[in-house]
Amino acid sequence: MKKDVQISVRTLVEYVYRSGSIDSRFRSQATLLDGTRIHQKIQKTYQEGDQKEVYLRIEIPFEDLSFIIDGRCDGLLFKKGEVIIDEIKSFSQPLHLLNGEGYPVHWAQAKMYAYIYSKGHQLPEINVQLTYVHVESGEKKYIKKTFPFEELEQFVFDCLKGYAPYARLQLQHREKRNASCKELSFPFPTYREGQRKLAGAVYKTISEGKNLFAKAPTGIGKTISTLFPAVKAMVEGHLNRVFYLTAKTITRTTAEDAFARMRTSGLCLKTVTITAKDKMCFKEETICQKEHCEFADGYYDRINAAILDILANEQGMTRAVIETYSRKHKVCPFEFSIDLANAVDAIICDYNYIFDLQVSLKQLFEEQKKSTALLIDESHNLVDRGREMFSAFINKEMFLQLKKDYKGVNKDIYETASKLNSWFISIKKEHANQNEFSIRKLDENLHLHLVQFLDAAEDLLKNGASNHLLEAYFKVNNFLKIADLLDEHYMIYGEKQKTDLIVKLFCMDPSKLLKQMGKGYRSKVFFSATLSPLTYYQDILGGQEEDYFLSIPSPFKKEQVDILIKQVSTRYRDRERTKEPLVKMLQSFIKTRQPGNYLIFFPSHQYLRSVYEEFKLADPETNTLLQEAGMSEEEREAFLAAFTPNQKETLLGFAVLGGIFSEGVDLIGDRLNGVVVVGVGLPQVCFERNLIKDHFNTQGKNGYDYAYVYPGMNKVLQAGGRLIRSEEDHGTIVLADDRFLHSKYQNLLPHEWREYTII
Template structure:
């Protein structure tokens, strides 16, 4: 029977934690980013003081119960000798003054280092060690050190007490593992046959797990990429190659697809624990929103009710969705977000957003504090990951956000001294803009003095906050404090891939930390597991995405064929249309006529995409004037989910009158929607989709010009092309679908674009006038003979 692994920190916290949930001391991500840097700094200092100092020392032991072996493992921050006595150091970081750290938290700190002491003495046959707790108060750069002498006999009793307390949970884990592996062994692929490319993707996924590789795959629509990656990953889990899979997505709709795939396998007999994590702000109960933690019934006594709730949910549920979490959290009066994180420790598949792995400020430290080859990552829709990662590693602070604090807490001199100091710093930075006669300035070196001033402000506020009553005034302070805190934390990453922007807005000066290239950080995150499979229907060209997403140079990359007949769609390029900014007015009539020609070819539903809302509005107005009898709808700014659903509901099958929908490239209707069969029979795309000119995109262009000479391609052309491919991908959703993609920009015929067309576009054709377009459309619909019914 395969060994079951259990982390020392998880063991100690599970057994010893009790009482209330305290977000300030329990939120492990609060100081995770700063904590990692502080660990390295303190370890470097220890090495100077003790040349024999060993950092990050792995320690483990094996416990056997009921013929099942359990590996109890962890990593001590440091071990060094003083005379003939070994010292084991555990480093902890927090904003709290050491004297304010609750006894319950100190019990957990000491519990960890006590287990390390036992394992070291057991391995090295020592009678005694010195346990050292090093506490670093981040806002004061203050170090507090405490030591305890610890005998082998004491440590053995302590460790055994933990194991005795945890025994029923170890047995539960073993029983769940046995049942899981038995059902995985019997599990068959949940469809009668593999689609084109599906078996290839499943085999490649399994091999990437075996070889501990990262793999980037373009899997066109219809490949069934979710089941083709989840199925082999679960098979590898049953064989003991991995023990936990993270299915990471950008959107809720994609998470539902993963849930559906897991449900399908469950109907085939699969028994494993899966959970879908929901964002804290979304899943928090409404009655919690305006209550302080000290008064929140879902936090008070949280850890005293946690274990019965865990036993309840784990013995009754397999697929743990948001609804399931909320039901059990209500039943046991637990905060649903924290409860979901505690449940996830017992789960085999975790479906969640990108940020739980990649975001340096909110990643799940309970899973990713150190590399673990039991983890494997499936990363879906990765064409979205680059822009998301840039935002994760970028942040800003507004001058007005600080100025808004001036009227608050008028009698508090210390508060106003620190607010005024920060305002003065903003004024000094504004003078840099004045000196350059500019309202937008980019600086490459970090603003060290600005970061230091933010840190002074943060230090004061973190000490000041606990003394304040909850109020609207305090919430404004908190908003400013968190903005400053994020800026300081992300500044620790500052390197060649960063720039600092100073620019004026209607809120005064804004200081923005801009990450141009997050590839190094993404790579570091992916190396926290055994490997990763990154996939999307549109990652063309693969070499570009491999570089910008930080996929290992020796990673696997390949492109799967489309499972659909390429001649079921016509790809037409209007060579007579120019959509550059200067040519738009002159080409308006040609665009209107081309759209009308597309729609006149066959009654049905059409989507026409534009690079910006402004351009869309101009064309829609002109189109409705030119063709007042046609049914037209358009995307509106800031549409809510109900508005989005109402828009899509108008695309009905068996249309008796054509409908023309106008939408924005890269927007809510250009990806993640499914209009199969004749709910959509034509897509028009105006322009090559270049992002609008702006300062930060130009910074990206200049950065890549300097690193690889492909600045325009990396900043503008390839992101724009991805938007085009995603929008075109709304058309063919099944083997029965047919339709026309009309690309309205002569640049598509140029090799720099046409050479990047996916293989299933290989029959694309350029047309030189509207008459030729009309002839091609007529010819396509005459030869289209397959019934347009939704695929079962």
Template sequence: MSKQIKVSVRNLVEFIFRSGDIDNTFVGSTRALEGTRAHQKVQSSYGEEYTPEVVLRHIFNYGNFTIEIEGRADGILKENQRIIVDEIKSTIRPLDEIDEDYNLLHWAQGKCYGYMYAIENEIEELEIQLTYFNIESEETKKFIKYYTLSELEEFFLGLIGKYIEWANMTFYWGEVRNVSIKELSFPFKSYRKGQRKLAVAVYKTILNEKNLFTQAPTGIGKTISTIFPSIKAIGEGVASKIFYLTAKTITKEVALNSIKQMVWKGLRIKSIVITAKEKICLNEEVKCNPRECPYAKGHFDRVNDAIMDVLDKEDIITRDVILEYAKLHQVCPFELSLDLSLWSDVIICDYNYVFDPNVYLKRFFNESGNDYIFLIDEAHNLVERSRDMFSAQVVKEPFLRYKRLFKEDFPNLSRNFNSCNNIMNKVKREHISNSDFYYQKEEITDIYPPIRKLIKELEQWLIKEKEHQLHKEILELYFELLRFIKISDFYDKRYVTYIEQRGKDVLLKLFCIDTSYLLSETLKKGKAAICFSATLTPLDYYRNILGGDEEDYITRFSSPFPKSNLCLLVGDTISTKYKNREKTYLDIVEYIEEFVSQKKGNYFVFFPSYKYMEEIYICFTNRNPGIITIVQENSMKEKDRENFLNRFHLKQENTMVAFAVLGGIFSEGIDLIGEKLIGATIVGVGLPQICFERNIIREYFQIENGLGYEYAYMYPGMNKVFQAAGRVIRSENDRGALLLIDERFSTTKYRRLYPREWFHYRRVKDSKSIKTNLIDFWDT
């Protein structure tokens, strides 16, 4: 049976013939539009003898392959007996610097179109014309070459021969991979409680092309239970790629380790971890041009050899592997990783490579209905991340600043900055008077035209003034404005426009309150999505807010660990509401003292804010100088975080109490197994700080479904509580205690959110009852 290949002329030619440097020197975002305009200008300069935009398709057999190649010739010119295939290219380069051999890739495209047209129309000879159109001068320069059909056929088949080398590798790899997948069994001797059920649910979701939202507690093995059935689906030809999406580096490692477990059992699979450009760049500074980066210079001359080398020798492609081969072949590691993702079966990356409209992987997601599987780990994080992705803002201060700075040397640009500044002043006058905040459902459309005009002027300035001392900061502003305009295209009933007075400055934000529709549109670009987390409570809320619908599946699993391993105490006689906090310091300190004094070990205490934490910390340390304490600081660097966590790994004879904030870096995604952590106190129900933005969310969902407070405050807050609580029991042998302090924890609406493994909780009314319960627990 022949193997099917479908490829466009452009992708075929660019892959085989690409050469030269990476050069991300600013050329403007409107080049694509200008290119279209250039094509139209050239095409309209001809008469009836010229047919523009001619669609061509050629299907043929080559060895064991049936190849379908398609494309669109810019124009076919018929003059007397001459037939000329026209390939149009727009440029900003002066035409006198362009000669016949300026870019061989351009000739290659033209020759492919020429061959396809000649075959389709049974022509033995024709001419290929390259037309270069200078965007600034609007002048053209043309080169024409004559070819026979046999010459074009020799070139075309030579091109296909090179491509088949890659295609053979792809098909051979697919066979090797699929055989190994069929022979693969679950990589562990037995399934944990609930694990098999989760794996089956994932597989059925993929087969039925649905989305699954599942709460799978720590210990169930959710990573392997989602990846294993997804890989099985690839082996059955149901899917072609898995995107494992996560918000944190540590969860990328967990996914990679799960794949390694299967590789040790005989699996052959190509997996890659995509690392952000800033974290993988080999240059001293991220400057992607041949003048300032040796890896950008000549990158495209060497990158295909690098890809072939990696694919020939490596299956698990990590950051270190990419760096090794990037150095060996002197290519850009980030661009190499993106190219390698095309040949990979499992792509492990951040949420934004799929969901963010500004940075998503266009090579995969420009169309809907692909046979991809999205595995979305720690899916609760996607709620706020997606609001950031689909929102954008501008502030007044830069408009005023650059208006003044450019007034003398660039008066026209200064006037454009002034127009934007004036409209921001108008917004301020009309909407900010009695309050520092204002919002409305309708767009303030007056802001868009001056910003669009400024963007256009900035493009010209950025191209011409590359050496200007303000070039870098103006470039950053340009992309911020471009993002603002791009996000405005998504504006609908799920958005509001809000204005905020910040001292003398004014902020205008397009705020996406409800991202569910935009997320659902992204999910349609794949076959199925599995959204999973240990804390996806309540499931109906997460299915709704993450883009699911009534037909999508929800499932909840109980913890596989014995309930008796956790002592759960609820101190519901203390109110930690903001207005009551100053009165609670001593009571909370006494609760913590009693909680940590019954067994020596390491403890966490989590607080709803830094200020509250610091006040309790001072009070606690003054009263307990003999207890080791460490405290989370605001804006800790990577090394500081490591040092903080390393304190839990030390063997120490005395008790250590770590003070941290709910929703912070230490309340989620860290594993402190066994004696490294034996207990945690959680102060408050984790509610986000009351603010203008949160209140907008509350009002919106109150109208939508009557659950405004829950969506804006309660559910996000309790998620922080569940995440922090999940630090205590990390394995089946762990035993630990958990103390929740807040009167709201025992109210009906909060108790309804408790996971099943919390149903055995005990209320404690004072420090004495804490002591009694813990003595019973630690002595058993």
């Protein structure tokens, strides 16, 4: 029995016929929109009886396979008894630079449609036309050929021959994968308390095509408890692909480890980890052009062999594995990882590859969304990341500099930059006595000047220009894209910074856009130890009424952790006054404990350094570490490496609440003996936070809680969660702030933290 291979025309021909080099030289950001517009414009010129967007499908037996190929051809034209397949392609370069015969991959796509149509209608020959249209001028170039049916059939079978090795590899793997998923047992001797419940909820959510918001305590093993049921769902045909989305590199490693553990239990499943381009690039400077990079030069000529090689020999395609095969086949490691994402069963990557309007892989995976689940780790981080992804800004200094740079060099850039600089000056004068101010709406002049700037910049950038102009172009382009999204969830505001003025389109509530970007996927599982209160996160992350909720109590015994509350004010106005009692509390605390490792978290770098210096004066003998701003990866690793078990002397690590050491850090067992959290974590009072507060107040919600309390307490819970990571861990958590005794904050503490001693 032949095995079915379902594939679109475009996917098939692009795999077989792609060639050439990666070239990230400047391209107009309007290209995709222009492509759609041009297709529609050409299709409007079709005569009566002609057809557009014609769905074509065929089933072709080939050796041991049966290819089911489908797609929509741009045009089916009927002229004087002739049938013409029309394939429309937008072209950004001048048409005289177009190869006289057109591009092989374009012919391949058109010929595939021609074969399907002529086979279905028993035509002995058929006409094929490539219609190239210049995106700016609208100039057209038609290249037309007539193909006998026998020639098309030979072409199609050659095409299938080129794709068959990859198809067989994938089919064989799919069979092994499904069999191994079926046989797979939970890869630990037993479930931890609460793990089975979480795994069951994830499986039910995926099988029913719903979404889940799950609060599960730190140390329960959330990664394996979400990945294992997702893998099992593949057996039933509910799923074909999983995205494990994270905010931090360290949690990506945890997901890789979970897959590796399941493989030791017999799982056959291919995963790829996507790492940022700048981190993966083999060159000193990331310039993706064949003249600058041998890994970009001829990339598409070698990529299929590289993909076949790595898929035949590897299952866990981590950064190190991808780099090894990239060097072997001389292909760009970042682009290699993106291409592999289409071929594997699970992708481990940052949130932005799904949710960010600028860099998401939505085009790549549109067809496969219905059989894809999103597992969103540490989902509390997606709130501020969402705000960041959906906001944009421009600033006066950028245009003033461009005005200076292009005076006497380029009239169009100089004039548009001058107009924009003048616009900023007028806004500055209008709000002379305000450092931060709301702007009711973007005026038409600004929009017009920004569009003129993009047009002028595009003309120059096509031939290469300064990085400063390129950066300004992308910033303005992003600003205009976000401007199209403006609604009640946004606020436009201006902020003066010394001589500069920033105008920002600020997304106060990312829920609508997060929901939109996650639309179409079979299931989304939002999970975190600190998804509390659940109703707040459901609201702010774009949840729906029919979503499932799960809150799992801590599996650890109350006896494993001592909770102490220090009645001291850490409010901004009191910090100088209470610094000395805070230092004395720290000294007293470590004297009454066995030598060990302790992390002390502060709400800001400034406060951290102030108390640290006071502590060193009072107690120069105790070993201390200080988290510096902007630490390198090596410095971070050295900081954590100092937390060794069985310490003979006490070590205090002074760190920032909500920073790199307060989330996703595993200091198991005796590597961490206590945590001190100074303050309730409230974000610093600022204009943006107050905009958020006012926005949610107008919606009948508690704006202060949405803007300050919930985000702040999330940081507290994350920091405290560093301590108890397993059934064997013991330690002490000190909450240093009198507000921890207030009911508002008490109600947000985990149940096991509510039995405390006041010190």
